[in-house]
Structure formats: C-alpha cells, structure tokens
Amino acid sequence: MKRALDRRISVAPMMDRTDRHARYLHRLLTRSTLLYTEMVTTGAILHGDAARHLRFDAAEHPVALQLGGSDPGQLAECARIGAEFGYDEINLNIGCPSDRVSAGRFGACLMAEPALVARGVAAMRATVEIPVTVKCRIGIDGRESFEHLTEFVCGVVDAGADALIVHARIAVLGGLSPKENRTIPPLRYDVVYRLKDAFPDLPMVINGGFANVDAAMAQLARVDGAMIGRAAYDNPMLLTELESRVFGGARASREAVLAAYAAYAERADAPVRTLARPLMGVYAGMPGARAFRRALGNAASIDDLRLAAHLFGDRTLVLAA
16 A cells, blocks of 8 residues: 655755765654655666665665656656665656756656656556655746646646645756756746645645745645755754654754764765765854864764764864854
C-alpha cells in the first residue's frame, strides 16, 4: 500500500549540496522533514554506477529520489530501481534551467512538452507503488501564461502524479544562468496559490525564496507544504526549529548534532572535505562561526573533524568571529 508522506516541510533537491552526507546531517536536525536527493539522471543510473548515485543511510527516511530524464521507458526503469533501493518517493525534475540539462532534454525545458511529461509520469506510476511527484516552475520563457501552466498540470494529474512541487518563478532558458534563474525572475507566490485553488485535491508544495522559519510556515495557510532550498543548507539549524514548530518534535542541540555527525563520519566512506562541507553552516549567525568554518576547512582527517566538532560542540574553545 502506498504510504502518504507528510509534505508540510521539505528540503529541496540541490546539485552539489543535498548529497547523502548533508541529508544525514539534516535528519539529525529533524525527524519529520521530507528530504530529497540531488537530481540523478536516468543515464547515470542505467549506464553508470547506480549504487554510487543511489545508496543512502536508512536513517535518512523519509527520503525522495529526484530523477532527470524524459524517456518514459527509462524513467519507469529508474523509478523501479529507486523503489528497490528503498526510496519513499520518486520525483521528476521539470524545473532545472541549465543549458546542459536542457540539451539533454530534461529539466525546465520539458514544460514545453506537457504530453511527454505526462507519458513519463504515467510510466513511472504504472511501475512503482510509492508516490510519483513532479517539481516544476510556474512557466518558461515563451510559455508563461496561467493557461500554459494549467495545461501542464492537467497532464501530470491525469497521468497519476501524487503531488506537485512548484518553484514560484518562471525559468528563463535563454540568457540567464541557473544562479540568475534563482534570483532574477520575480517570485510569484500568487500564481501558485491560484494553481492550488484550481486543483484543490492535488497536494501542492511551494518552493522559492524562503530564507527563514516564519517565511516557510506562512505558506502552510495557503498550500500543503513549503520546500526550503539554500537556507536549509546555509543555516541547517533552522530545520530543528521547524521540527519543533511544525511537527511538535524535540529541538536538537548543536552539541548533540555535532557529536552524532562526527560518529557518522567515522563510518562513512567519503573524503574528509566532503564530510565537512555540510557542517559549514551549523554556527551560521553565531559568534565563532568563522572560526568553526576555518577549523572544518583545515581538517585533514576524521580525527581532525571529530576534534573540531568536540571543541565547538562542548564550547571548550574560545570562539572568535
């Protein structure tokens, strides 16, 4: 039986950020938030080292796999593989605006091909029992009208999508970089609210521009969930406040989180630099944040990483900004 997922708060899939180590850290901060992988292309799974791309720690649940691709048969096969690996959801990326992604015929450019997206969703839906969802923009250059958006959404709904995650900006596919596409097109939350009104029975999560807890929580009065992006990576401690305020869970202390992550790092098969990177924002906005980042950046071994976590977590080091 397909298990319903709590979508009130989620962390966005982010390339070079939401790897398995960052997700493990985030799970130490929140038991309830839905986590997403980085986008993994169908080609990487079918023709590469699938285990390297898909393995994750059981502690990460609930966790969703985001796929990049457009061929319905390949998407269905990758969804099957993802389900076998134990993921709780398969999500299709229809939001990435990069030229490289568009050249591969996946990401935001597929908003111009709603019928193809619908076939992909239907193929995955017929293959797996776990939820199949779509993450998209409110439009792309040349297809920016609400009518275009509703045409796209009608297709994925009819194909059986279980939920829709909407980045509340258009994607400009010609002339803007992926970074510029996160800031230059204006945020249009009103379009997402209007879309929710048009599809009241479709679980809908809004994404884009939520820099703090209050901004994310305010969305829950209008839609079914808020997805947080870089704020969760740059200042991960906000996740424990959301755990408390949204889900009623216990707040995790920095001390406990650093100790638990250091123990995880000792058994994780990864370079120290990779393991240290998700920790960089743990003291964001706090006295000593710069010294903490410097200690992590200088860590050359797991022992160095554990020492940095111990010194700062136990507050035995005099912190200097």
